[in-house]
Amino acid sequence: MVADSSCVLVPGPWEHRDVAANGAQFHVALAGPPDPDRPLVVLLHAFPQFWWAWRHQIPPLAEAGYRVAAMDLRGFAGSDKPPRRHETDVLARDVAGVIRSLGAAGAVVVGHGFGGTVAWSMPTFAPAVTRAVAVLANPHPVPLHTLRTVPARALGPLLRFQVPWFPEQALTRGDLVARLLRAWSAPGNDGAAAHADLYTEAMGLPFAAHSTMEHFRWLVRSTPRPDGRRYLAALRTPVTAPVLTVRGGQDPLMGARAFRRDACYVDGPLQQVVLDRAGHFLPEEAPAEVTEALLGFLADVVR
Template structure:
């Protein structure tokens, strides 16, 4: 069974638009005053989600006066799903291209999970466009490219995703999406797991499941290669932009020790926060707390005129 793309075009106080950037088309959900004098906030989802993961934050940030752009990352949901070019640096250039296509001189980039890896990478690959970075549920990527520093559960997940074909089939036809949403959430918190059917439908879109797996395969396979070493060298440079890093206190995938070295990679202002009662899927498990943290951070570094 192949899903219909209508599972991505969900109605709400926003508009859907396809935006050309970096040689591909991206599905972007826009909200808030689309005026050049308003700060732009780009929201990047995690795995196995798509833009819908930000459904609580989009209207709240828009109501506060921000130009909000929640995009489906390359390979996910309504965006293009090319067979190649799954490097994290390419994702960062995708985001930079979307920011330019919006006519903005820069943006605050907010990422969760895998989208957080892209957000951490933005100061290295698009420094002039990255005004500030907020990362939810994802430590700095440099230590995670060294196997000895990857938490056991995350390492086991990466290993599982290296197997050809079987993970894709489990995403499309099996129960892998709800399993991951439950396993990575805080006990008893179904903020993300309640959307399992919708996220599974998005994985059934043609080539979506394969693209999602290829992102994780690149993270492992590129480590000893030239492209991986080049990426690691770039993101190991100090982040001078303001950074907000938020983790869930009950995150089973990436525990507190995974974030212990973040400060070593940031020379700009750094805020580190912990949200109680939340696991890995912070925007959905703790929507109000995340919104408050983002608005506070934005008020300090991207004030609405």
Template sequence: MIVDSSAVLLPGPWRHQFVPANAARFHVALAGPDDRDTPLIVLLHGFPQFWWAWRHQLESLADAGYRVAAMDLRGTGASDKPPHGYDVPTLSRDVAGLIRSLGADRAVVVGQGLGGAVAWSMPALHPDVTRAVAAISAPHPLHLNAGLRRTMRPAAARRLAFFQLPYLPERAMTRSDLVARVLHEWGAPGWLDEETLATYRAAARVPFAAHSAMEQMRWMVRSTPRLDGRRYLAALRTPAGVPTLQLHGGADRCLPASHAALTGDDVAVAGPEYRFKVIPRAGHFLPEEAPDRVSAILTSWLAEIAPARGTPSGKVLKP
């Protein structure tokens, strides 16, 4: 069954907008003050999701006084689905262009999973528009590349290998149960309800969305030995000059928390204001599995590094 992209424009305490950036058109769900002087928070979803993964944080961060934009990445949801551009450098250019199109000089970029890889890349590739970065369920790309077998659970590594095949993964997303399998396998047991699963299954059936998602996952693996991948990783060795926060689920069954944090000399790439925090009993899809906890931690961190209007700088909210 083919699903029109309008099916992902779900109602809620947000407004939908289409924004031009980097020679494409992107869908964002916006919440909070429509004011350029209010700090902008850009939320980037992971695989196999779309902007709706941030529905809880859209509301909570807007209530805390922030201007919040949950973006459909290139090829996902209601955003454009061009035939190319599914590498992380291009995705990061999309985000930088979106920030400018929304009228902001800089933004705090928060990403989960694949969106977390894009978020980690922003200080190195687009420092001029990056105010701070939070990566959720996403080890730093340099850390992940240096020890993929150690950082990723064997079952998740086999799933990633399957994604590299032509055609079959897309068919499994649109005509079989691959979306359900990934959500069940990577999240903590018991978090996924039927309504949430049905929503993600429908989003995967939007024309070209499954192929675009797979192209993103393929680039993460196939680019490693190529010149474009080596250039990307080399750029990330520049230490981040902005505050960085990394959140990870203690029950993540894709990327175990025990190997997710930067350690030793590697911490330098995350900059001098790096923080790492584990949320117990939560899996890979933290914004949905532990929405209140994630919202509280983000709000507390943002109050320190990018206080909203009317929030005293340095105020720390209890997570």
């Protein structure tokens, strides 16, 4: 199955735009005051999703006066899917380029899941444009890159993703997207799984499934290589920008132990929130609580 790219252009109280940055084109859903002087909030989605996962947060953030940009990361949905350059630091520079292309001097970067890894990397690789960072359902990358500390529920899929071809087929022609959305959600919460067909359709876009798998392959295979060691060495410098972390109390993928060292990598203000009844897909499983946490954080860090 090859998806129709219109699945990415879901209508709503936002506009769709292609933005040039870091040598590629990125699809962005924009909302809020068009004035580039307004505070910019960039939303980065998780795997196996795309910008649509933030649909509950975009309107209230925009109504609160923020300029909101929910982007598709490199390799996902409506953004470019190059055959190479899947390193996390490259994705951080993609986000920095989008911020500049939108005419903003800086932004608060909010990342969920895989997008959270990119958000954690922003203060290191794009400090000039990173005003603050909010990370949902994703621990700091340094301990997470050590296989012996990866949660068991995350290690299995991560290792299976290293196999060529088969994961891509399961994402586009099988039910892997639906199974992951169900397995990583809190019991009985279908906030994300209810939209499995749309997320599967986006994975069916040409080269999307392969690109997303290449991101995860880099995360594992780079760890012993010079590029991976340089990336982790850079991230060992603690973040001085304000940080908000939000995790689900019933996250089957990332349990509480996975987050126990986050504070070791933050020297600036740190807020930590636990949503007791949510799983991994926080923006959809607990939309009101996530919006409330983000609005409170933004009120503190954006003056």
